[in-house]
Amino acid sequence: MTKQAVTLGDVMALDLDPHRVEAGNTYPNIGIYSFGRGTFGKQAIDAAETSASTLYRIRAGQIIYSRLFAFEGAYASVPAEHDGAFVSNEFPTFTVDTARADPAFIGWLFRWSETWRSLRAGAVGMGDRRQRVHPERVLRHRFALPQLTEQRRLVARLDAAAAAVERANQLISEVDYDLLQAARNIIWQAGEDPKVWVPCGSFLRQRALDVRVEAEIEYAFAGVYSFGRGIFRSEVKGGSTFSYPALTRIRAGDFTYPKLMAWEGALGVVPTECDGLVVSPEFPVFEIDAAIVQPAVVDTFFRDPRTLPMLRSASSGTNVRRRRIQPGQFLGLKMPIPSTAEQAMIMTILERRNAVLEARRDSVAALQALLPAMLNEAFDAAE
Known part of the structure; x- marks a missing residue:
């Protein structure tokens, strides 16, 4: 595999889009799950209730992270459904140079636990839960970058695996819910x-x-x-x-x-x-x-x-x-x-539910281990 040692600063740049908060407006807002699990929608920010004078608009495909929770992997690639949302200055955003890197490949790089661990080593602050990773530290992070065609091949494999895991988890969840x-x-x-x-x-x-x-x-x-x-x-x-x-x-x-x-x-x-x-x-x-x-x-x-x-x-x-x-x-x-008879029926159903979940425990564990293993293979191979 042809690869090149680069820094993240070689393939992406800090790209902030500030907007002044205007009275009477509300701004769609997101949060970032820890451990590389992506973004989630939050309650919209109401201009009347926020102390912030400036918010920052984000775009699909950008890389975003939480300064405060970077130490536990709060990094993500912005999905299409959160295009145009707004965040505070605690959530720096970066735009990837598509001539050199596939944004989805860089997004998967940030789902790899070794990336967060490396960046955490450069965090500053007193106490684990107050340490922040600054954008300059992110941009200095070194990794091995394959050629674009190889990046896209790895992305296709990882996307397919993620979709399969999601389908399997959904089936288990449906049985549990029913x-x-x-x-x-x-x-x-x-x-x-x-x-x-x-x-x-x-x-x-x-x-x-x-x-x-x-x-x-x-x-x-x-x-x-x-x-x-x-x-x-x-x-x-x-x-x-x-x-x-x-x-x-x-x-x-x-x-x-x-x-x-x-x-x-x-x-x-x-x-x-x-x-x-x-x-x-x-x-x-x-x-x-x-x-x-x-x-x-x-x-x-x-x-x-x-x-x-x-x-x-x-x-x-x-x-x-x-x-x-x-x-x-x-x-x-x-x-x-x-x-009493109805309670006995409820207990029987709940016992059946527990039995079903227990029988699938090994499958769930294997599913949860699949993507980390594939990320290790993909990015260790890239180094």
Whole structure:
């Protein structure tokens, strides 16, 4: 393979398109996923709500990154659907010289983890999460550039592999979604009888804070994703790094939510893998009376997007991003309680769903490993 040692500055240039923010306008906005996973649409920037006086328009095919999150791979090639969006000065953009490099090839270069690791070595700032990679450092990055025909061949292979991975993941997601919806629909169908709706306080009992914080001890925290995506293992913090005097230790089968984000579906039942973690006092924790309703049924109901209007109606506060659901308000919400036979049917469906996902675990792992392996092959071969 014919290749040439070059810097990114040889094949692309910083290309900023500043626009003054004008009163009365809104500006389509994007964010960048970490770990080379591309861009995503965000809420439009309203001139009346931003402190920025200048925003920067981006174009399809440009390379863009987040200065603040470059250390964890927040680089991307701008896709067609985000052409014309606007970003702040924290998102430098570059235009590729198409006479020397295929923009899609450079985009794939930035999806390769070795590229971010090399650039991270040149980051500046105090602390890992405050380090920034400046455009000059990006442009100095050296790599091996094949001829255009070879670049396009590699792009075609990588694009085809990415499409195959996406199709396979979509099929798995569809099976998962169909089974989950079947379980959810049993609950809502039971709810067609008004008499089965009961206050959450009839089957939830709030647990007290039970972990006294000591400065020299480290605590493994749980977090809760928004939009019904469940509970996850978060970070480990030393007791001297936060101000809460007490925490709650969560157990598998407990129900919890963050007061601040519950209105957007950040709630759920604690999974086995999060048993024994802790949460702050901002996360009310409840035991579920399984004699009335199975924890998995509660989890299935409250992580359903159809519960969002109910959750939002229970939130208090004037600022939408600061609204909270206090425990008393949550306990006053109502949930339909299916019959014992219906709950057994729901549990059977959920067990089948878990079995399907478990059977596909190896396939999913292989799919997730495919693109990194191909990127290693493509760019190691190019060097």
